[in-house]
Amino acid sequence: MFVDNEVNVVGKACPMPLIALAKTVRTMRQGQAVRITGNDPIFEESIVEFCREGRHEILETKREGKTVSMIIRV
Amino acid sequence: MDKKSVTILLQSGDLDKALCAFIFANGYASLGIDVKMWFMIWGYNCLKRRRSLFSLLGRKTDPVREGAYRVLETDNILQPMIELLNRGGVHHLPLSRLNLMGLGPFLFDKMLKKKSIMGLEELIRSADELGVAFKMCQICFDAMGISVDDLIVPNVEVKGVAEYAKDTMEAHVNLFI
Secondary structure (H helix, E strand, O other), X not given: OOOOEEEEEOOOOOHHHHHHHHHHHHOOOOOXXXXXXXXXXXXXXXXXXXXXXXOOEEEEEEEEOOEEEEEEEO | OOOOEEEEEEOOOOHHHHXXXXXXXXXXXXOOOEEEEEEOHHHHHHOEOOOOHHHHOOOOOOHHHOOOOOOOOOOOOHHHHHHHHOOOOHHHOOOOOOOHHHHHHHHHHHHHHHOOOOOHHHHHHHHHHOOOEEEEEHXXXXXXXXXXXXXXXXXXXXXXXXXXXXXXXXXXXEEEO
């Protein structure tokens, strides 16, 4: 799937994925897609919460072991 | 008023409490919520720039921040004495428990690094980048003889209790740490 931006936060702990995603989303236009990959234990919950708060759409969620990769439409 | 907002008042100068406050601030700010952080009494210590002991007497102002709020000259012998005992600095904060004469924070920092959790200075910088508003209490500035030059973050506002009351009444959440 085509994405405009990628954020890789593998190995980063709690506030870091949110901060990195928020900083990237701010530079993007509406309708663009971003892929975020991480392996924090609460990674998926926090991204879902982020999307609910910012009214973003989750297009795809892939899990490979502990690593989760999600695609979000801004 | 549809924009959600949060105020956080940091009163404590301990490393763990400051870390707590800045993690919350970063979390709220990255969810797109308006965050205003207030600092009182020992809360400044995490924002203070570490100065050498010799700079206590002849303090020079920063020409970049022209017109910013500052106490140019201390008129009281107690203010340099407070500075001497309470030098602050991000990397020199004590822990509220298990301080062990400075060994505690050292081991705490090591533990955070090993678990790749952001340190306090990193959190302060990213809070600044995410647009968290830093507001200071004016009477503490005057009483402790601190000026805005001494702080590691730019864009600091020096305000009074009326502004705090207004902000907290508008906010959805107010944290006092």
